[in-house]
Every structure is written in structure tokens, then in C-alpha cells.
Amino acid sequence: MPPTKTAAPDAPPPPRDGTPRPPSVDRLLSHAALQALIEAHGRTRVLETTRAVLAELRSPAARAAGAPVDYAPGTLAVEIGARLARSDRPGLRRVFNLTGTVLHTNLGRAPLPEQAIAALELAARHPTNLEYDLARGGRGERDGLIEGLLCEITGAEAAACVNNNAAAVLLALNTLALRGEAIVSRGELVEIGGSFRIPDVMARAGTKLREVGTTNRTHLDDYAAAIGPRTRLLLKVHTSNYEVRGFTAAADAGDLAGLAHDHGLPLMVDLGSGALTALERWGLPHEPTVQEALQDGADLVTVSGDKLLGGPQAGLVLGRKSLIARIRRNPLRRALRIDKLTLAALEAVLRLYRDPDRLAERLPALRLLVRRPDDIAAVAARVAPVLQAWLRDRFEVAVGPCESQVGSGARPADRLPSVGLAIRPDGRGSRRGRGEGRALEGLATTLRELPVPVIGRVTDGALVLDLRCLEDEQEFVRQLGSLRPGQGSGEG
Numbered sequence: 386m387p388p389t390k391t392a393a394p395d396a397p398p399p400p401r402d403g404t405p406r407p408p409s410v411d412r413l414l415s416h417a418a419l420q421a422l423i424e425a426h427g428r429t430r431v432l433e434t435t436r437a438v439l440a441e442l443r444s445p446a447a448r449a450a451g452a453p454v455d456y457a458p459g460t461l462a463v464e465i466g467a468r469l470a471r472s473d474r475p476g477l478r479r480v481f482n483l484t485g486t487v488l489h490t491n492l493g494r495a496p497l498p499e500q501a502i503a504a505l506e507l508a509a510r511h512p513t514n515l516e517y518d519l520a521r522g523g524r525g526e527r528d529g530l531i532e533g534l535l536c537e538i539t540g541a542e543a544a545a546c547v548n549n550n551a552a553a554v555l556l557a558l559n560t561l562a563l564r565g566e567a568i569v570s571r572g573e574l575v576e577i578g579g580s581f582r583i584p585d586v587m588a589r590a591g592t593k594l595r596e597v598g599t600t601n602r603t604h605l606d607d608y609a610a611a612i613g614p615r616t617r618l619l620l621k622v623h624t625s626n627y628e629v630r631g632f633t634a635a636a637d638a639g640d641l642a643g644l645a646h647d648h649g650l651p652l653m654v655d656l657g658s659g660a661l662t663a664l665e666r667w668g669l670p671h672e673p674t675v676q677e678a679l680q681d682g683a684d685l686v687t688v689s690g691d692k693l694l695g696g697p698q699a700g701l702v703l704g705r706k707s708l709i710a711r712i713r714r715n716p717l718r719r720a721l722r723i724d725k726l727t728l729a730a731l732e733a734v735l736r737l738y739r740d741p742d743r744l745a746e747r748l749p750a751l752r753l754l755v756r757r758p759d760d761i762a763a764v765a766a767r768v769a770p771v772l773q774a775w776l777r778d779r780f781e782v783a784v785g786p787c788e789s790q791v792g793s794g795a796r797p798a799d800r801l802p803s804v805g806l807a808i809r810p811d812g813r814g815s816r817r818g819r820g821e822g823r824a825l826e827g828l829a830t831t832l833r834e835l836p837v838p839v840i841g842r843v844t845d846g847a848l849v850l851d852l853r854c855l856e857d858e859q860e861f862v863r864q865l866g867s868l869r870p871g872q873g874s875g876e877g
């Protein structure tokens with residue numbers, strides 16, 4: 386590449402107003418500080434960024450602002466380096482989830498166990514037998530690789546995996562009820578996270594929704610009365626992100642299965658969060674399991690891989706062999722198929738279920754859910770003084786009880802006792818009333834600007850950091866040294 390010529394040999398005279406003349410790009414790039422940046426980021430990007438910075442300094446807007454312009458190469462290199470570093474920051478970043486919602490959909494739901502990370506690294510690095518039958522030396526089924534494991538754990542006859550549970554529901558309905566009707570209770574027409582609405586998914590699956598009952602009460606007779614020649618299946622949806630309380634009734638899954646089978650129809654249960662094992666064992670509230678749904682007589686059960694199961698994003702369809710075989714033949718399956726990295730991670734997670742005694746140690750989602758308040762309190766006692774010192778006298782940090790929730794729609798009404806830090810603007814200062822709200826929002830912004838952004842929640846005039854999910858205490862404390870509160874753009 387020829388050297389870039391930007392300044393003519395006879396450069397223009399300095400502007401009359403006495404502002405200094407910008408250095409030539411060539412001269413700048415040969416400066417040691419910029420050479421170091423070229424080493425790190427490559428010549429093309431440093432050149433482009435340098436030009437952009439110089440153009441801004443020369444722009445009429447900058448002139449009009451009247452601030453003195455510093456063209457010293459060292460000063461320019463700092464600005465150029467900062468811009469390059471900012472644009473190098475990945476879009477997807479690690480954060481500290483201190484929201485108190487353990488399986489937070491916006492924060493990536495379940496963290497994966499080491500075993501799964503090793504498995505997905507292997508699948509990323511090497512060719513695998515993803516769709517290759519090693520015994521026969523011919524084509525195989527990718528989800529056939531883990532079908533046996535899924536059946537062993539859940540007692541299902543057969544199983545298939547797709548990209549996520551929304552895909553599992555779509556695929557199952559499209560296979561079993563295309564151009565027919567699926568009967569579902571009005572109390573179960575759920576919306577999850579704004580983008581997954583059971584009625585909308587059913588419509589796209591080519592299934593007509595036959596709603597029965599009322600929001601709070603649906604009886605077996607309501608289903609029975611709706612069964613007709615176009616009925617293809619009965620659908621029960623686990624109302625995972627809300628709870629209807631008070632005067633309520635829902636048909637029992639076992640009775641529904643009986644009714645469906647009397648009419649030669651399948652019962653499909655969308656469990657959503659669905660656990661693969663009884664969580665009471667660890668003192669957690671009961672969450673319906675896949676095993677229970679199958680024992681109740683469900684012919685197909687769908688669940689998410691990254692909710693209570695604690696694995697990667699995936700959708701599992703479990704149940705009767707004949708139905709799973711039909712699902713496997715659906716051409717849509719190709720569009721919804723599970724990715725090889727996901728499959729690798731999912732298999733490793735499922736293997737952990739074979740040893741329930743060590744599951745809570747090994748599976749991070751479960752480990753966080755069962756974490757004891759006194760353990761969390763010990764973290765709070767260590768972290769609070771560091772945070773208080775960081776915030777100096779601008780805010781007051783108090784350790785106190787708070788409540789976590791499972792998240793991802795599981796057990797919406799249940800709370801897990803936890804311990805958190807409640808941060809309030811120091812009341813002795815000038816921050817009162819509306820100023821306090823602004824101070825809290827500013828602090829929340831500063832915490833999000835840390836190298837590993839910290840996400841809490843603002844409630845009752847305090848920024849609360851629930852420490853249930855803080856396992857990497859060292860990193861949390863270490864990074865507080867990198868940015869002073871007040872340096873962030875939003876604080877103050």
C-alpha cells in the first residue's frame with residue numbers, strides 16, 4: 386500500500402484566528418503512541434479513526450464551540466485509542482445479574498455447568514458425529530444422539546429436540562393439528578415475554594384455537610362439549626408467568642388425558658419451565674415435572690432447555706413414539722433444528738441428572754436457586770463495605786433481607802428468601818424527593834457502565850442488588866477500582 390498523503394508539501398498557512406494547525410496524518414501515524422495502536426488494531430482502523438478525530442476537531446461545530454484544540458500527538462493518541470477500544474467492545478457482554486431473578490430471560494437464563502462448556506468447546510473445535518451413525522457408517526439423526534438419555538431420565542417413549550420451546554410448540558401443533566382444532570382453556574392463553582403468545586403461535590402453526598371455559602374457571606365438561614369432528618388434540622399450557630388465584634378451577638391433567646383418549650385424541654402439555662426432577666428435594670417449591678405430566682397421561686410434553694432444566698436454549702418434545710415419529714417427518718423441523726453446540730451442551734447437562742445427589746453442586750441454575758440465605762449474607766457482609774467505600778458519602782449501603790424469584794415463568798408467586806444491598810442516596814445531603822430518584826437512576830447507569838455491567842433493580846427508593854447470583858465476588862470487587870461513581874455519564 387502506498388503511503389497516505391494527506392498534507393500537501395506546501396501546507397496551507399495557519400488559520401488567521403490563531404488556532405494551531407493540525408498535524409499531517411502521516412506524521413501522526415509515525416508517532417510511537419500511534420504505532421502501538423497500529424500494532425494492536427491494524428493500520429486501516431487506526432488510519433480511519435485518526436482521520437475521523439481530526440475531521441471532528443476541524444469541523445465548524447468544534448470551531449464554534451471555541452474550546453482550545455490540542456493537536457499534541459500524545460493527546461490525540463489517547464482519544465484515538467479510547468475510540469478504538471470502545472468499538473472493539475463486543476456486543477454480547479458478560480454482566481452481573483443482581484436483579485434477584487435467577488433465570489432472567491433478558492440476561493440469558495441458565496448459566497451452563499463446566500461439563501457443558503467443555504462439550505460445546507469440543508463440538509466447536511472438531512468435526513463430530515452430529516448426523517452420522519458411527520455403528521452403521523451412514524446418516525444419523527442429530528437429536529437421536531440424546532433421545533436415549535432423555536427417555537431414561539423422564540420415562541418418555543421417545544423424544545425430539547429443537548431450537549427452543551416456542552419452536553417445539555409450533556412444530557408439535559403443526560404436525561398434529563394442521564387445519565384442525567386444538568382445544569385450550571381461556572385461563573391458559575399465555576403470553577411469555579411479549580413475543581410468545583400461545584394463540585399467535587397456534588395460528589402460525591395452522592391450528593385453529595378452540596377456547597373453552599373462562600379465565601378463572603374451566604371444567605372438564607367445557608372441553609368435552611367442544612370436542613367435534615375437527616378436533617385434533619387437547620392442549621394444556623402451564624400458566625407459567627402468572628397465577629390465577631381465588632375462585633379458580635382447572636381441569637386435572639389426568640382427567641383431561643382420559644377425556645382425550647376416550648375420543649381417540651392426544652393430550653399435549655406445554656410445561657414451559659418444566660423441571661426434570663422434583664425440586665422439593667432441595668427445599669424449593671414444587672414445579673410440575675415432565676415425568677408427572679407423562680404419568681398423568683400426556684401424550685406429548687414440551688419444555689424449555691434453559692429454564693429450570695438448567696441447560697442451553699433448546700426445546701424438548703417428549704412422549705409417544707408414534708407422535709414423535711410424525712414430528713420427525715415434518716419438513717418444518719429442518720427450519721427449527723437444534724444447533725450442534727446446543728446439542729453438545731444439552732447432552733452434558735442431561736448427563737448430570739443421572740447423579741441427583743450432586744446435581745445441586747454441579748448445575749449452576751440449581752446451585753443458585755438453592756443457595757442458602759446465610760451463605761448470601763456472608764457475601765453481603767464482605768461486599769457491602771467495599772461498595773460503601775466506593776460510593777463514599779454520596780449513598781448509603783445497607784445489608785438486608787430481600788426476595789429472589791426463579792424467573793422464566795416458573796413459580797411466579799413464590800419467593801426465595803435472599804440477602805441484598807439496598808443503596809439509597811445519603812439523606813443528609815442535598816438529594817431529597819425527586820433528586821433522590823434521579824440520583825438512583827444515575828447510580829444504576831454508572832453500575833451498567835462498569836467493565837462487567839452490574840444489573841440491579843430500583844424499588845422503594847433504593848437500588849437493590851440481590852446477591853443470590855453473585856458468585857464471582859472477586860471480580861465484582863476488583864472492577865470497582867476501575868471507575869469512580871460520578872465518572873459515569875448518567876450520574877450526578
Ligand SMILES: *Cc1c(COP(=O)(O)O)cnc(C)c1O
Pocket residue numbers: 549550551552554575577581622623624625626655656657658688689690691699700793794
Ligand atoms: C417459556 C415458555 C415457552 C417458550 O419457551 P422458549 O424456550 O423461551 O421458546 C412456551 N410455553 C411456556 C408455557 C413457557 O413457559
